[in-house]
Amino acid sequence: MAQRFARLWRVSSSSSATLSNTFRSRPWVSKRYLFDAGSSAAAATAFGGKTKAALIFGGAASTFVLATYYQLLHPGSLPIQEGNGLHPDSPQEVSAGPTVKTGLISYSEVQTHNTATSCWVIINGEVYDVTELLETHPGGKHVILKVAGTDATRIFTPIHPPNVLDTWPDLVKVGRVDPDTIPALSIEPSEEEKRIAEARAALPHPAAALNLDDIETLAETVLSSTAWAYYSSAGDDEVTNRENSAAYWRLWFRPRVLNKISHADAATTLLSFPSSLPIFVAPAALARLGHPGGEVNITKASAKEGIIQGISNNASCSIEEIMEAREPGQPLFFQLYMNRSREASESLLRKVEKAGFNAIFLTVDAAVPGKRERDQRVKGEFSVCPAVNGTDRAGNGVAQAISGYQDPDVCWADIPWIQNITKLPLIIKGIQCVEDAEKAYETGVQGIVLSNHGGRQLDFSPAPITILQELRQRKPDLLDDKNFHVFVDGGVRRGTDVLKALCLGARGVGLGRPFLYANSLWGEEGVRRAVQIMREEIVTGMQLLGVTSLDQLKPEMVRYVDRDPVHVPPTPRFHTPRNPTTSQS
Ligand code: HEM
Ligand code: HEM
Ligand SMILES: Cc1cc2nc3c(=O)[nH]c(=O)nc-3n(C[C@H](O)[C@H](O)[C@H](O)COP(=O)(O)O)c2cc1C
Numbered sequence: 001m002a003q004r005f006a007r008l009w010r011v012s013s014s015s016s017a018t019l020s021n022t023f024r025s026r027p028w029v030s031k032r033y034l035f036d037a038g039s040s041a042a043a044a045t046a047f048g049g050k051t052k053a054a055l056i057f058g059g060a061a062s063t064f065v066l067a068t069y070y071q072l073l074h075p076g077s078l079p080i081q082e083g084n085g086l087h088p089d090s091p092q093e094v095s096a097g098p099t100v101k102t103g104l105i106s107y108s109e110v111q112t113h114n115t116a117t118s119c120w121v122i123i124n125g126e127v128y129d130v131t132e133l134l135e136t137h138p139g140g141k142h143v144i145l146k147v148a149g150t151d152a153t154r155i156f157t158p159i160h161p162p163n164v165l166d167t168w169p170d171l172v173k174v175g176r177v178d179p180d181t182i183p184a185l186s187i188e189p190s191e192e193e194k195r196i197a198e199a200r201a202a203l204p205h206p207a208a209a210l211n212l213d214d215i216e217t218l219a220e221t222v223l224s225s226t227a228w229a230y231y232s233s234a235g236d237d238e239v240t241n242r243e244n245s246a247a248y249w250r251l252w253f254r255p256r257v258l259n260k261i262s263h264a265d266a267a268t269t270l271l272s273f274p275s276s277l278p279i280f281v282a283p284a285a286l287a288r289l290g291h292p293g294g295e296v297n298i299t300k301a302s303a304k305e306g307i308i309q310g311i312s313n314n315a316s317c318s319i320e321e322i323m324e325a326r327e328p329g330q331p332l333f334f335q336l337y338m339n340r341s342r343e344a345s346e347s348l349l350r351k352v353e354k355a356g357f358n359a360i361f362l363t364v365d366a367a368v369p370g371k372r373e374r375d376q377r378v379k380g381e382f383s384v385c386p387a388v389n390g391t392d393r394a395g396n397g398v399a400q401a402i403s404g405y406q407d408p409d410v411c412w413a414d415i416p417w418i419q420n421i422t423k424l425p426l427i428i429k430g431i432q433c434v435e436d437a438e439k440a441y442e443t444g445v446q447g448i449v450l451s452n453h454g455g456r457q458l459d460f461s462p463a464p465i466t467i468l469q470e471l472r473q474r475k476p477d478l479l480d481d482k483n484f485h486v487f488v489d490g491g492v493r494r495g496t497d498v499l500k501a502l503c504l505g506a507r508g509v510g511l512g513r514p515f516l517y518a519n520s521l522w523g524e525e526g527v528r529r530a531v532q533i534m535r536e537e538i539v540t541g542m543q544l545l546g547v548t549s550l551d552q553l554k555p556e557m558v559r560y561v562d563r564d565p566v567h568v569p570p571t572p573r574f575h576t577p578r579n580p581t582t583s584q585s
Helices: 002-008 013-021 040-048 060-073 091-095 107-112 141-146 153-159 191-201 212-222 225-232 239-250 294-305 319-325 342-355 373-379 414-421 434-442 464-474 476-480 495-503 513-545
Strands: 120-123 126-129 172-177 251-253 268-270 273-275 279-281 308-311 332-336 359-363 426-431 447-450 485-489 508-511 558-560
Touching: 107 120, 120 153, 191 212, 212 225, 212 513, 225 513, 239 251, 239 464, 239 495, 251 495, 279 513, 294 308, 294 319, 294 513, 319 342, 332 342, 342 414, 359 414, 414 426, 426 434, 434 447, 434 464, 434 476, 447 464, 464 476, 464 485, 464 495, 495 508, 495 513, 508 513
Parallel strands: 279 308, 279 508, 308 332, 332 359, 359 426, 426 447, 447 485, 485 508
Antiparallel strands: 120 126, 126 172, 251 558, 268 273
């Protein structure tokens, strides 16, 4: 592996542009993608989408490194031909396909090759001798040994590029299996696949979901354990995640009555862009893990419901796909992580501005990844993204050179740097105390998001609504400045949560997980349903509070009660984490 990497490393830098242009797959969105697991259609969907890798990780130097690393992991997806810049001694070895022996082989014979000294697997009817591959397999050898001597098609297909078997050098094709000898059992769907298929078949109409907790409860039933763990997980003991919601329960209203409230309107503007509600889609990665339509479903639903979507820097749909789905004039915000390569960030900013995004949200609370144990547990030993984790699948530490593109040294000096590059409104996302809110205000950005990344980063970071309260007490002028927008996100699940934040001076409120869950259930329709639920709750809440427009919401309409409510209803938000302890494979 190390040797092969060393060879691939010698791709000349002049060919890096070509390589970056040929990035074709998004491996990280395909993981255990169980919508239609096992079929080649699933693999095509999972791996065929246009990638934004070059865009995300763009910039000559980093693209070169990443393209090379990607090439190492997915050689089949990038054409390598002689004369393309590879070192003269490497093309033959890299592009050599499997050696074909002969024969129609019985399943029982395959079964005898189930050890590290002789390891065969069946994929799409072909029998492969993968003994040599064991040591170099990017996913680690243990995962292959688990399926040694069996038909591995179902587990292989959804997580590998479609043509990888034709090009990977360490594979030996032994021949075709005699289909008549395969016992019916070996094509049985896994327990998880069965569970998901049944749950999807039993899904009610979206209208049956009465609140966002219903959506979350249903989503857990249809998501693969990997996707559920990724979406739901939070940092350490997940205290911040629960507190994000619970803190809203300590704010109580002081409702006014006998106002005429039959016509209440919850429309507003966020950064001067119209929004039918004071909520927006908080940018969140990997919407395709839950539904093949991914972020595009959310774009379409946002247009129809008149709200604004934030697109994650790690979205699983490309900017092109999102822009194609966008309605004319539909406002969209782009969330940026600062790249270690400032060149890459600069070219991304220019691309995003040119594409027509309306604002930049710079996320600053994820300089290093939080410790998300639910996510780690379910994935098992080898399944954490190599680029994020800083180690490759075979444990060779190849990705040490990359260790994620997000720059841990993102700092205040980067703000004027971004302001110099783009004229788009700039919002700093992830402010967690009043001092930093003030500091952000002084930089001249157009706003901030009080956020702790949905509790996924630092546990015991305070609930954003409590930071807003403190801001209201200590820096009301900052909240009252019409040219500075303070948003909050985290744990918002009810219309009344939104109204409380607005009373205290927030201009808008972001929701993250609810839209991912709704998308996982019913795609675009699900996201629309989630917005409609919020619309009903916000408008009803306004009317019962005695207001007909959002500008009538005032700080004196809420008060802080320093105790928990009488009882905590059994909503999923307050469940003990499931913490699955075994890998699903
Ligand atoms: C050039 C190589 C790669 C780069 C730069 C890269 C980058 C990334 C990034 C930025 C994320 C998002 C993390 C987050 O925001 O939480 C991610 C997630 C992920 N990647 Fe990769 N990736 C690469 C290769 C791969 C490969 C080869 C696989 C496996 C076939 C993979 C599997 C995953 C998975 C399963 C996730 C999802 C969720 C998670 O683990 O947090 N990645 N990757
Ligand atoms: C017949 C050959 C192969 C078999 C049976 C096989 C099997 C597997 C299995 C079972 C996993 C699942 C790991 C998990 O549960 O997380 C896996 C992961 C992986 N395989 Fe393969 N594989 C084969 C060939 C290849 C080849 C040729 C590549 C070259 C690119 C490759 C790249 C990967 C990567 C990057 C992962 C990590 C995916 C992740 O954890 O997200 N595999 N493989
Ligand atoms: C699965 C998931 C992925 C996320 N990815 C990103 C991201 O790529 N960029 C970002 O700025 N925030 C990201 N966030 C944080 C959200 O923007 C938002 O701050 C958070 O989800 C709000 O909390 P909530 O989920 O309780 O509504 C992510 C959140 C989740 C749940």
